[in-house]
Amino acid sequence: MRNDTQGRGSKSPSGILDNKFINPAHETRLVVLERRAMIKPTHQSGSNVCPFSRGRGGDSSADASGEKSPVPESACPVSGAARSGIDHARRVDLAGEADSLCSPGQPEQSIEEVAREAWRESVRCIGRLHWKSLQVVDARAVEDADSVFEACVEHLRKATNGGRVIPTQTVFRPWDGPEREVRIWNPQLIRYAGYRKKDGSVVGDPAQVEFTMLATALGWRPPSTPGAFDVLPLIIQSGDELVVRELPEEEILEVRMEHPEHPWLEKLGLRWHAVPAMADMVLATGREVYGCAPFNGWYMGTEIGARNFGDEDRYNLLPVVAERMGLRQERNNLWKDRALLVLNEAVLHSFSKKGVRLVNHHQASKEFLAFCDQEKKAGREVQAEWSWIVPPLSGSATGVFHRTYEVHPTLPNLLQQKRAWETPRGRRLLARYL
Ligand code: ARG
Numbered sequence: 001m002r003n004d005t006q007g008r009g010s011k012s013p014s015g016i017l018d019n020k021f022i023n024p025a026h027e028t029r030l031v032v033l034e035r036r037a038m039i040k041p042t043h044q045s046g047s048n049v050c051p052f053s054r055g056r057g058g059d060s061s062a063d064a065s066g067e068k069s070p071v072p073e074s075a076c077p078v079s080g081a082a083r084s085g086i087d088h089a090r091r092v093d094l095a096g097e098a099d100s101l102c103s104p105g106q107p108e109q110s111i112e113e114v115a116r117e118a119w120r121e122s123v124r125c126i127g128r129l130h131w132k133s134l135q136v137v138d139a140r141a142v143e144d145a146d147s148v149f150e151a152c153v154e155h156l157r158k159a160t161n162g163g164r165v166i167p168t169q170t171v172f173r174p175w176d177g178p179e180r181e182v183r184i185w186n187p188q189l190i191r192y193a194g195y196r197k198k199d200g201s202v203v204g205d206p207a208q209v210e211f212t213m214l215a216t217a218l219g220w221r222p223p224s225t226p227g228a229f230d231v232l233p234l235i236i237q238s239g240d241e242l243v244v245r246e247l248p249e250e251e252i253l254e255v256r257m258e259h260p261e262h263p264w265l266e267k268l269g270l271r272w273h274a275v276p277a278m279a280d281m282v283l284a285t286g287r288e289v290y291g292c293a294p295f296n297g298w299y300m301g302t303e304i305g306a307r308n309f310g311d312e313d314r315y316n317l318l319p320v321v322a323e324r325m326g327l328r329q330e331r332n333n334l335w336k337d338r339a340l341l342v343l344n345e346a347v348l349h350s351f352s353k354k355g356v357r358l359v360n361h362h363q364a365s366k367e368f369l370a371f372c373d374q375e376k377k378a379g380r381e382v383q384a385e386w387s388w389i390v391p392p393l394s395g396s397a398t399g400v401f402h403r404t405y406e407v408h409p410t411l412p413n414l415l416q417q418k419r420a421w422e423t424p425r426g427r428r429l430l431a432r433y434l
Pocket of ligand 1: 127276277278296297298299300303304308
C-alpha cells in the first residue's frame, strides 16, 4: 500500500508548512511562537458524521490521492444496511467517529485474523497476495509512551529481519476515548526530514517539512548540517503524554543507490530505507478501532524510484538525473521517461545487491492478479482503487492496468486518520508542550 503522499495529485501539506525555514540553530522558543500563529483551526468532526457513507461530511478533498471517485453513496451499516461504502479516501478523527465505525453485532475474531483481513481489504494496496503472512504483535497492554516507542523499535527490528522484510503489524490499545488515546504522530516509522531554506527550497523530503518543524519545535535537534536523508524522530502520544524519541541507528536498514551502468549515480548520495511502515492509520475491525497500529509490507521499487525520488514535490530528481545522462530537457523528447527508468533500475539493483526484499512493478502486478483470482475462488470480489493499483511507471505494460475494479471497501480495513496535531485535542496537547 502506498501512503497518502503517494496518491495521484497529492496535495501539499497544510498549516505550518508555510512557515519560514527553521534553522536548527535558531532558538526553539521563537520557532514555536511563529508556528503557533500559523496553526489553522480545523473543523471538529461531528459525531453524526457517518464514515461509512461515501461523500458525506468528510474532507475528502483535503486528502491523499486527491481523487474523488464517482461512487454512489451507500447506506450506513450501523443503521442496519449493508456493510459497504466506507470512504477510505477520507481522514477520520476517532474522537467524533469511533462509535460509528464500531457495531457490537460484528463477530469476535482474533486480532491476528482481523489485522490480516484489514490488509486483504485495503483498496490501495497492490501487495495483498501476501495478506495471510502478516505477523501481528499484540501490544494492547502497552501503556506509556516510552513503552510504545520500545515496541516500535522492536517492530522495526522484527520487520526488517536483516533485509528479508516481514510484513508486520503491532497493535496498541484500542480507542476508548480521548483520555487514553495512543498515537504515533509520524506518518511512517521511518521518514526523512525536510528543511525549508530561506530561499524556499527544501533540503531533504519536502513531504516532511511540516512534521520536521513540529519535531524541531518539540525539542528535536537535527544534525548540525541538515542532510537530505536525516531520519526523523518518533513523536509518540499516550494520553496527555507526548515524547520525542530518536530511533536507534542500528535498527534502520538503508540502501545506498547505485546503478549497474552509470557510476555517476552513486555519487548523487541517494539512499532509502528498507521498510515502509505506515504509522498513523486506523485499524478498524468493525467491532473496535485501533488508532495506533503501525504496519509494514516491503517496498515496490517504483514507490521509491518513481514517486519518492521523481515527484516534483518530493526529491524531484528527474532533472538532476537527466542532466547527468546528458539528455536535452525538451518538452517532447521523453527525457523524464529515460530518467525515471534509470532511477528505477538503480533502486531495483541496489536493493537486490544489498539483499533487501522488494518487488518490481511487473511482478507485483502479476501477484495482484493472482490475488484477484484467489479472492474470486474464496467467493469475494476484490475491492481496489485503480489509480493506486496501477504502477506509476509503465502502467499499460502491467496486467493490472487492463481491467477495472469495484471500490466498495468493507471493514475490517485500514483507514486514514486526521493528523494528530490538527485535531482539537492534539493542538491542545501540543500547546502544553511548546
Ligand atoms: N509509498 C510509501 C513510501 O514510499 C510507502 C507506503 C507503503 N508501501 C508498501 N510497500 N507497503 O514510503
